[in-house]
Amino acid sequence: MSSISSTLSRRPGIRLGLLLAAPLTWLVLVYVVALAALLVTAFWTIDSFTNELERTFTLDNVREITSEALYRTVTLRTLGVALLVTLIDCAIALPVGFYMAKVASRRSRHLLVIAFLMPLWASYLVKALAWRSLLSNGGLLDWAGGLVGLGTPGFGVTAIVLTQAYIWLPYVILPVYAAYERVPDSLLDAAGDLGARPARTFRTVVLPLVVPGLVAGSIFSFSLTMGDYITVNIVGGANQMLGNLVYINSGSNLPLAAAIALIPIAVIMIYLALVRRTGALENL
Amino acid sequence: GGDSGSESTGAAEKLGENEGEVSILAWPGYVEDGSTDPEVDWVSGFEKETGCQVTSKVYGTSDEAFNLAKSGEYDVVAASGDLTLRMIAAGQAAEVNTDLIPNYEGIYDFLKDREWNTVDEKNYGIPHGYGANLLMYNTKDVTPAPTSWKAVFEDAPKHKGQVTAYDSPIYIADAAVYLMAHQPDLGIENPYSLDEKQLAAAVDLLKAQRTSVGEYWSDYTKTQASFETGDTVVGTTWQVIANLIDPKKAPVEAILPSEGATGWNDTWMISSKSKSPNCAYAWLNHISDPEVNAQATEYFGEAPNSDKACEFASEGHCETFHAGDEEYAKKIWFWNTPINDCLDGRTDVECTDYQDWTKAWAEIKG
Amino acid sequence: MTISRTTRRLLAAVTGLVLAVLYAPLALVVVNSFNTSQALTWPPSGFTTEWWQRAAVNPGAHDAIITSLIVASCATVMALLLGTLLGLAMQRYSFFGKNTVNLLVILPIALPGIVTGIALSNAFSSILGIRLGFFTLVVAHATFCIVTVFNNVQARLRRMGGNLEEASADLGAGMWTTFRLVTLPQLRSALLAGGLLAFALSFDEIIVTTFAAGPGVTTLPVWILTNLFRPGQAPIVNVVAVVMIVVSVAPIWLAQRLSSDPSESTRAIH
Amino acid sequence: MGPTESPQIQLDAVSKAYGDVMAVDALDLTIGDGEFFSMLGPSGSGKTTVLRLIAGFERADSGTIRLGSEDVTALAPFDRDVTTVFQDYALFPHLNVLDNVAYGLRVRGVSKAERSTRAREALGMVRLDHVAARKPTELSGGQRQRVALARAIVVRPKVLLLDEPLGALDLKLREQMQVELKQIQRELGITFVFVTHDQEEALTLSDRIAVFDSGRIVQLGTPKEIYESPTSQYVADFVGTSNVFDEQVSKRVLKMEGAFALRPEKILLSPLTASAPAGAMTAAGVITESIYIGTGHRVHIELEDGTQLVALEQSRGALHPDAAEPESRGDRVVASWSPGDLVPLGTDSSRAVQHR
Amino acid sequence: MGPTESPQIQLDAVSKAYGDVMAVDALDLTIGDGEFFSMLGPSGSGKTTVLRLIAGFERADSGTIRLGSEDVTALAPFDRDVTTVFQDYALFPHLNVLDNVAYGLRVRGVSKAERSTRAREALGMVRLDHVAARKPTELSGGQRQRVALARAIVVRPKVLLLDEPLGALDLKLREQMQVELKQIQRELGITFVFVTHDQEEALTLSDRIAVFDSGRIVQLGTPKEIYESPTSQYVADFVGTSNVFDEQVSKRVLKMEGAFALRPEKILLSPLTASAPAGAMTAAGVITESIYIGTGHRVHIELEDGTQLVALEQSRGALHPDAAEPESRGDRVVASWSPGDLVPLGTDSSRAVQHR
Numbered sequence A: 001m002s003s004i005s006s007t008l009s010r011r012p013g014i015r016l017g018l019l020l021a022a023p024l025t026w027l028v029l030v031y032v033v034a035l036a037a038l039l040v041t042a043f044w045t046i047d048s049f050t051n052e053l054e055r056t057f058t059l060d061n062v063r064e065i066t067s068e069a070l071y072r073t074v075t076l077r078t079l080g081v082a083l084l085v086t087l088i089d090c091a092i093a094l095p096v097g098f099y100m101a102k103v104a105s106r107r108s109r110h111l112l113v114i115a116f117l118m119p120l121w122a123s124y125l126v127k128a129l130a131w132r133s134l135l136s137n138g139g140l141l142d143w144a145g146g147l148v149g150l151g152t153p154g155f156g157v158t159a160i161v162l163t164q165a166y167i168w169l170p171y172v173i174l175p176v177y178a179a180y181e182r183v184p185d186s187l188l189d190a191a192g193d194l195g196a197r198p199a200r201t202f203r204t205v206v207l208p209l210v211v212p213g214l215v216a217g218s219i220f221s222f223s224l225t226m227g228d229y230i231t232v233n234i235v236g237g238a239n240q241m242l243g244n245l246v247y248i249n250s251g252s253n254l255p256l257a258a259a260i261a262l263i264p265i266a267v268i269m270i271y272l273a274l275v276r277r278t279g280a281l282e283n284l
Numbered sequence B: 001g002g003d004s005g006s007e008s009t010g011a012a013e014k015l016g017e018n019e020g021e022v023s024i025l026a027w028p029g030y031v032e033d034g035s036t037d038p039e040v041d042w043v044s045g046f047e048k049e050t051g052c053q054v055t056s057k058v059y060g061t062s063d064e065a066f067n068l069a070k071s072g073e074y075d076v077v078a079a080s081g082d083l084t085l086r087m088i089a090a091g092q093a094a095e096v097n098t099d100l101i102p103n104y105e106g107i108y109d110f111l112k113d114r115e116w117n118t119v120d121e122k123n124y125g126i127p128h129g130y131g132a133n134l135l136m137y138n139t140k141d142v143t144p145a146p147t148s149w150k151a152v153f154e155d156a157p158k159h160k161g162q163v164t165a166y167d168s169p170i171y172i173a174d175a176a177v178y179l180m181a182h183q184p185d186l187g188i189e190n191p192y193s194l195d196e197k198q199l200a201a202a203v204d205l206l207k208a209q210r211t212s213v214g215e216y217w218s219d220y221t222k223t224q225a226s227f228e229t230g231d232t233v234v235g236t237t238w239q240v241i242a243n244l245i246d247p248k249k250a251p252v253e254a255i256l257p258s259e260g261a262t263g264w265n266d267t268w269m270i271s272s273k274s275k276s277p278n279c280a281y282a283w284l285n286h287i288s289d290p291e292v293n294a295q296a297t298e299y300f301g302e303a304p305n306s307d308k309a310c311e312f313a314s315e316g317h318c319e320t321f322h323a324g325d326e327e328y329a330k331k332i333w334f335w336n337t338p339i340n341d342c343l344d345g346r347t348d349v350e351c352t353d354y355q356d357w358t359k360a361w362a363e364i365k366g
Numbered sequence C: 001m002t003i004s005r006t007t008r009r010l011l012a013a014v015t016g017l018v019l020a021v022l023y024a025p026l027a028l029v030v031v032n033s034f035n036t037s038q039a040l041t042w043p044p045s046g047f048t049t050e051w052w053q054r055a056a057v058n059p060g061a062h063d064a065i066i067t068s069l070i071v072a073s074c075a076t077v078m079a080l081l082l083g084t085l086l087g088l089a090m091q092r093y094s095f096f097g098k099n100t101v102n103l104l105v106i107l108p109i110a111l112p113g114i115v116t117g118i119a120l121s122n123a124f125s126s127i128l129g130i131r132l133g134f135f136t137l138v139v140a141h142a143t144f145c146i147v148t149v150f151n152n153v154q155a156r157l158r159r160m161g162g163n164l165e166e167a168s169a170d171l172g173a174g175m176w177t178t179f180r181l182v183t184l185p186q187l188r189s190a191l192l193a194g195g196l197l198a199f200a201l202s203f204d205e206i207i208v209t210t211f212a213a214g215p216g217v218t219t220l221p222v223w224i225l226t227n228l229f230r231p232g233q234a235p236i237v238n239v240v241a242v243v244m245i246v247v248s249v250a251p252i253w254l255a256q257r258l259s260s261d262p263s264e265s266t267r268a269i270h
Numbered sequence D, E: 001m002g003p004t005e006s007p008q009i010q011l012d013a014v015s016k017a018y019g020d021v022m023a024v025d026a027l028d029l030t031i032g033d034g035e036f037f038s039m040l041g042p043s044g045s046g047k048t049t050v051l052r053l054i055a056g057f058e059r060a061d062s063g064t065i066r067l068g069s070e071d072v073t074a075l076a077p078f079d080r081d082v083t084t085v086f087q088d089y090a091l092f093p094h095l096n097v098l099d100n101v102a103y104g105l106r107v108r109g110v111s112k113a114e115r116s117t118r119a120r121e122a123l124g125m126v127r128l129d130h131v132a133a134r135k136p137t138e139l140s141g142g143q144r145q146r147v148a149l150a151r152a153i154v155v156r157p158k159v160l161l162l163d164e165p166l167g168a169l170d171l172k173l174r175e176q177m178q179v180e181l182k183q184i185q186r187e188l189g190i191t192f193v194f195v196t197h198d199q200e201e202a203l204t205l206s207d208r209i210a211v212f213d214s215g216r217i218v219q220l221g222t223p224k225e226i227y228e229s230p231t232s233q234y235v236a237d238f239v240g241t242s243n244v245f246d247e248q249v250s251k252r253v254l255k256m257e258g259a260f261a262l263r264p265e266k267i268l269l270s271p272l273t274a275s276a277p278a279g280a281m282t283a284a285g286v287i288t289e290s291i292y293i294g295t296g297h298r299v300h301i302e303l304e305d306g307t308q309l310v311a312l313e314q315s316r317g318a319l320h321p322d323a324a325e326p327e328s329r330g331d332r333v334v335a336s337w338s339p340g341d342l343v344p345l346g347t348d349s350s351r352a353v354q355h356r
């Protein structure tokens, strides 16, 4: 062992190679190849009779998704829902994370973290179904909302937004909480000391420092919402999102499905590129 | 044409030794081995009897099934009519020699040699259960009691947001059935055989309907619940759903409207790539066994495939589901796969195929 | 920061409210697991323990839970291995293409599950010619789980610095000994946190699973989904969900306990 | 600049407990306008807590705190005309140096142009104009320290609190910063309340020093008073090096009642042969250690009765009348000192310094 | 213990660059067996890098490193008979104190029983037997420092490297640890290579000192050589306080050619009226600042030509012949010194200390 160690210690390149070999092989062989193959498929077509792939280059699918109104509508709807979900979750995570990290006692902090972690283990499907039940005519929301003069929004885009915001909330709260934790208390003291009132301190000192955590959380809420079609089926009423379009085409027309998938891929890539500089990618 | 990519040139002539395993792709509730409910098991006996170990996978939509079947990992596929012809066209399905299946004999004649299980007089599978896509309505909210599909088309705006429809491209055929009766000048002969103009008319009708649709459904718990809660008051259904609904929560009625209806008759098919054809044949025979067939179709909620099966079914089951009622069956346009060659025999036009329908369906939903 | 009592109360109230909203649907699931109605409607039609009894003897649910546990465990182990290796490489070395590798780890979680799902299933069956099944499922899950381990490991290594490892080498420990006696114990709670999240992600994954699992591999989410298509199974699903929530308390509690290990805090005790 | 003439800070019977620990125990303290006031004491003695009470980060359990003529006991930090230089600097990592310094002006609503001018001015005072655009992480420790100082003085507070601001700097830099701090304090005329572990620093910079022990002030006075006339062994020990003779040793060596302290530099070492100066107290011993310290030697002597003594032999220019070669290890010497250099210690002389 | 008799560490033309920065620049260095060797220099001057090269954490770009008679240039840290006390201690947080100390024995395969005995022995040396079962987080800074020391010495290395081991301790504790370090080094006879920022510490502890600047050694010698005979302004400035007369000032004030350093303690201050001692050099000026430092006053004088001078007026016992009252600010005085106290500086005298 020692002689291997001695040799290796002289060869950082080999050390790095040994560390990277397995994970990189995995990621490249499994993921990059699969993704690349899918992207290539977007430029193929399918024999409508035998349903066999025809491996000849065509822009038909891409043309179709860029020209047909359907894809524009659904893309905008999906983007809108994903953004709304992300906004709602961030808006909730900001005060809650702050309370957990900076106001609650050390003891209750632990309990709160546990409380926000536990719902992650309740099946996503079960939660979506519970929301279906909540939102339905005469459901809990209708019943409770009736008391304050509000009904249920029923099944539809609003329901999708609410349900998704609910399901992904813990994924946003946890990184935001962690980001608050990393803000030293002395910075808050310093701001107050220099005359900033709490609201001001929050806006000018705390908020900029939790942005990476917020962005990390938003990657979860945004991309998980972008790709979901099951929640949409359960509470979305008659609506569909990009995930549904990819899904229904994935069986009968993989090239078209792949072409549609280009949309969320592009959106996410742009999003990642935009947030890269915030350092959020290290906070997932 | 069973030649593209197909490995078997013809049906098996005789059976050999069972291979010891068989993998089956089916709708939920078709291959129950007691794991969902210990009472519900028609697999264990088969395994013991034949020595064929069963592995099964369930699918949610015909499209999903098609994709899975392509992998060639399944010996047997339970396919609805919107899938069968695609399987056959893609060379995924093997021709089935019904002579090797003793239970085939007792199966209702009106299910045999139909367009969704037989091509060029070659059988590609064994008919399983069947049923109709009925019109269901809440008797309190929908008055007077409808007798026509008009309730979900022209009259749908009366119940805006409370109309439901089956969530699949094949639902376009329901619109075609309606148009066949109400717009004869479109010349629709077979709801699964639509040229571009006819499809466009159906799409328009469905787009209009879309504005009143509260939600589309594809699993029955969902539609059961939404009728019970009142989220939905009218729409397509299956008999089994109507039976499940608690009348105290929602008084519903399910009818076969005057225009007739679409329906399904699923087919047990054998993969052209099957490595266990003998076990596959054994399964096809087993599932057509009257007792087993009764058990399976009753569990899923559809009519069994033979009169003999009705002897094993519970009291009233065959009546409720109109099993063997040929007149009733005649009103049903069983699911079929739209393909370019018009199924109604027209040769002057090219018909729209399932892919076109899939696109149209996405567009309808918007 | 000096926060007024009103603000504190307000924040506490908001947090309480959010928790209430978070748990209300779960409470509903509990209630529905005792509801005589099968269709999850409100208000409950009556009280019954039938579903609990049926769930108790439901071999499908049991098998699905076991399958999910096995799949999630395997995926987590793979993710732990790969994520740790990658974390060590990324935190301790600088090399060309580091940013690309970083993006590469994040992509599987950031891209929608449906994209990952069809890409992988297509690659497995059409390109690599591997039969979909348990193996492909674990590979698919591990792929998007790597990132949680990776991020935790990287953060910990960053905080830990190279100092402890140097101290170990300095005292005569070879590389493997240093890893075993120093690095690994330091990573323990990071691995636990990352592994737990990976486990949860895999355990709950439905979309990727739908595409990457072969016949005969029924994970819990798949079982739940298919049971929605079987008559009268919905309440049993609720029972299973309730059990899962309750059972999950243990690992989460454990993880919290371990991560509050005093070695985490660098504060000296005076 | 006496404290009572125009008190700037006044603490009356202020207490603060954390759980069982009395961090600050019924403290009375008056600090004058423009004073450079230092708090000296071992770790855990409550210095930081006093600072945080004055700044308003902690609320006193009892007692009142006044700044100028105003009772600020219940005011929030942002309502007190006091700023702090934190030990870890607490610079805002997302703001550049200029924006860090301008922060206090910004929250006061000073116009952008003016705050930029004033912040640059403050940066000029700490000679950091050239790093205005950098982020705090791009600065060295000494530079960060000065940014923190500039940020605190730019708002012209009446009182500046400094919590071991030089603790993290290396010796050379620290000496340099000490000079700068003193200069800035003189220029601005602001009251400085300065916390340090380092007695030398406290002696050098302060107008007055309070020595803390367990949340109380055990001695308060000018540096000279503290150093030359410690009232307890605790203070004698903590501030500088002392030879402390407890009652028993006093009896043996000094033939006197009571406890006494004697600073090493007050001791004269001479060869056994030399005659003792008139009026001197003497003790013979052997040199056990002679450590070169640049400006002289620190010489450890073991007296005949076993008592350990430390003497400081200062090296001096050739012109000095007594610039002699130092003794070395093993030499036998006579240590002598004037009785007037003995400092009588108070009653709690038995209490030694404890690091908590 | 001269270095050349039995060299324990030998660096020949060792260089190490980080990018453009030559951290260590063609360094030759020989350290003797059992020597207490210190490296002194401003931040960034390459001290840590030299230590890391000796320990094996960094690979030299060129040159060779020997330990004893063995060329270790290419060996990994674990193959070198050298241990390190890290500045931040680098104690293993997951192991208790005993296991931390026993770690080096454990990886050498020493049996459990024996390593426990030996670790306890080492803990005894640093007087920490009573905390053996604690985790490092439960220790004070000084205790941690001692655990780090025990961990490093328990394996009986030939060489112990210490990188500012006392930097994080407060003054009192630091003085205490200095004494202990020296004692342990004497007892074990191990070669100590000690890095510090603190010139006083270096002077007090070392057999020899190397003063670093930009990756090179600018002066190497005994503490006395370094302090009393700096060869450059850089060294004169960095080690202790110096009055440096550059060539122009020398001409004006000293009427001599070349650059000179003069230690503050060598200067005698007397009233204008007093007559200068025979052979003294004198300069009249006014006191601009007189800072009390406990053991005396640091007096700043501005000479008539504007030159600044610092003198140290040491306070002394009443017995000392010249124990006079110190002058105070504004007084006009004559500063005088013996020409023999002037230290001529080398050619690079213009180079001042720069903190990088």
Ligand SMILES: Nc1ncnc2c1ncn2[C@@H]1O[C@H](COP(=O)(O)OP(=O)(O)OP(=O)(O)O)[C@@H](O)[C@H]1O
Pocket: C270, D018, D019, D021, D022, D023, D041, D042, D043, D044, D045, D046, D047, D048, D049, D050, D197, D356
């Ligand atoms: N937030 C707190 N919670 C609990 N105890 C505290 C807290 N802050 C301080 N203490 C305790 O109060 C006492 C005084 O602490 P304080 O920080 O004022 O001491 P200090 O003199 O500044 O020490 P140091 O020189 O180490 O900074 C100590 O016993 C300390 O442990």
Ligand SMILES: Nc1ncnc2c1ncn2[C@@H]1O[C@H](COP(=O)(O)OP(=O)(O)OP(=O)(O)O)[C@@H](O)[C@H]1O
Pocket: E018, E019, E021, E022, E023, E041, E042, E043, E044, E045, E046, E047, E048, E049, E050, E197, E356
């Ligand atoms: N890992 C590194 N990468 C790049 N530059 C480095 C690295 N380590 C040291 N340097 C540079 O090498 C030079 C010498 O650094 P070194 O740490 O040896 O100085 P030092 O004398 O120990 O300083 P200090 O007193 O601050 O510890 C400095 O300019 C430093 O910035």
Ligand SMILES: NCCCCNCCCN
Pocket: A124, A224, C108, C109, C110, C111, C112, C113, C114, C116, C144, C200, C201, C204, C205, C206, C208
């Ligand atoms: N791209 C794959 C994303 C997987 C995330 N699954 C989340 C499941 C819900 N917990």
Ligand SMILES: [Mg+2]
Pocket: D047, D048, D049, D163
């Ligand atoms: Mg403090």
Ligand SMILES: [Mg+2]
Pocket: E047, E048, E049
């Ligand atoms: Mg260093």
